[in-house]
Amino acid sequence: MPQIPDIPGMPAEISGAYVNADVGVEITFPDDWSGVETVHDSGVAVIVYKGGLGVASPGDMPASILLSATEKVEAEEEVPSDPSNEEMPCEVLSTAEVQAAGVKAVESVSQCTVMGETVKAKTTVVNTETRWVVVSYVASEDEYDADEGTYDSSVDTLEVEGAVDIEDVTEVVEETVNEVEETVDTTVTATLDASVQMVMVAGEEVEIEFNSSSTISDVSIDEETKTLSFTVDGEDGTEGTTEIIISSVLEGPYTVMIDGEVATNVEESTVEATGETMLTISYTHSTHDVTVTGTNVVPEFPVAVLGAVAAVIGIVAVLGRTRMFKPF
Structure with a gap:
């Protein structure tokens, strides 16, 4: 166990x-x-x-x-x-x-x-x-x-x-x-699909919760730079939204970048029930590379x-x- x-x-x-x-x-x-x-x-x-x-x-x-x-x-x-x-x-x-x-x-x-x-x-x-x-x-x-x-x-x-x-x-x-x-x-x-993505932290698999209208792929974390990276993909021209329970792996403050540019349409909120920090990122679809950089990598326990x-x-x-x- x-x-x-x-x-x-x-x-x-x-x-x-x-x-x-x-x-x-x-x-x-x-x-x-x-x-x-x-x-x-x-x-x-x-x-x-x-x-x-x-x-x-x-x-x-x-x-x-x-x-x-x-x-x-x-x-x-x-x-x-x-x-x-x-x-x-x-x-x-x-x-x-x-x-x-x-x-x-x-x-x-x-x-x-x-x-x-x-x-x-x-x-x-x-x-x-x-x-x-x-x-x-x-x-x-x-x-x-x-x-x-x-x-x-x-x-x-x-x-x-x-x-x-x-x-x-x-x-x-x-x-x-x-x-x-x-x-x-x-x-x-209803428009956001929940998923759990796996990353490696200190040699162990940990889980990050996403809710997104996009397809999420290529999720990874760089412990040295304290950066979470992933790719979002959707039908060209449509609006995309991704929510991340970010405090399970990174401490803030946070910097979000989309395709190498600082993202401006980002909201940070607190999940009332658990006190966790959630980032909501909005964008217009095609395929985008997203990075979230924090100040420290933190451990996590099972998402369930x-x-x-x-x-x-x-x-x-x-x-x-x-x-x-x-x-x-």
């Missing part, structure tokens, strides 16, 4: 008993499940995979358990969901009041379609005065039953400092899923881990905005 290097700012590797005194959470993950912990602005997120990090690969859906402890924030004005939208990716299969961490909690089972694959998720939500603690089990529909009991046993070990009862449990998950669906529906860019942790943080952020979860 690949090991997470002990580098400041990198996620810590997690297995077995997990204790975080800063957020007041304890849980014991199943044997032979391991993963990583990441810290974000309002809390912490942990993901462990059945079989460890070595099974996490792009395009795959290994069984995983996700834990997030996130500070409550003042809810923004709500945007009502559209019940007429029949193309939402998720549905709630069941909602129940359960005991978790010694208090009344919410447990739900949902089914979603992710990149054409049906996945199921069981989620347990525990309330405190200042935080939401969410534990989820996610697996493909075919493999879900095999480890549902393992997840339940892990949740039985959950301890949450300051846990209090959740009220109105029946409505919580239904409204949350509506909000999550709206979030997914409004953030997916990033995606799952982002999902947890995103869902918890949505929870904080729902009517039933308003703390203020």
Whole structure:
């Protein structure tokens, strides 16, 4: 199994008993499940995979358990969901009041379609005065039953400092899923195709996430010059856009060049869920050579881990905005 290097700012590797005194959470993950912990602005997120990090690969859906402890924030004005939208990716299969961490909690089972694959998720939500603690089990529909009991046993070990009862449990998950669906529906860019490109850093293969309307090829990184290079190609005269999660391999500030000239139509933004830096580069198609130069080459951990942790943080952020979860 690949090991997470002990580098400041990198996620810590997690297995077995997990204790975080800063957020007041304890849980014991199943044997032979391991993963990583990441810290974000309002809390912490942990993901462990059945079989460890070595099974996490792009395009795959290994069984995983996700834990997030996130500070409550003042809810923004709500945007009502559209019940007429029949193309939402998720549905709630069941909602129940359960005991978790010694208090009344919410447990739900949902089914979603992710990149054409049906996945199921069981989620347990525990309330405190200042935080939401969410534990989820996610697996493909075919493999879900095999480890549902393992997840339940892990949740039985959950301890949450300051846990209090959740009220109105029946409505919580239904409204949350509506909000999550709206979030997914409004953030997916249909015209950009997602891909994961491999480069070599310090003798190891690492992955970079691209979303692009172009064909991406010839991706490489020069560690000495701290430069990522790739080629974009599309139908002559059409508009092209490429998004890169650049902070997974390079630290900024960044200089972007297209065919040897400094590119001016470049936007730098922060992915809200993960804090990563994304570059959006726009251009007119033919074939172009693109380079992105930074100030330092940084290590990376598997893209599947990033995606799952982002999902947890995103869902918890949505929870904080729902009517039933308003703390203020």
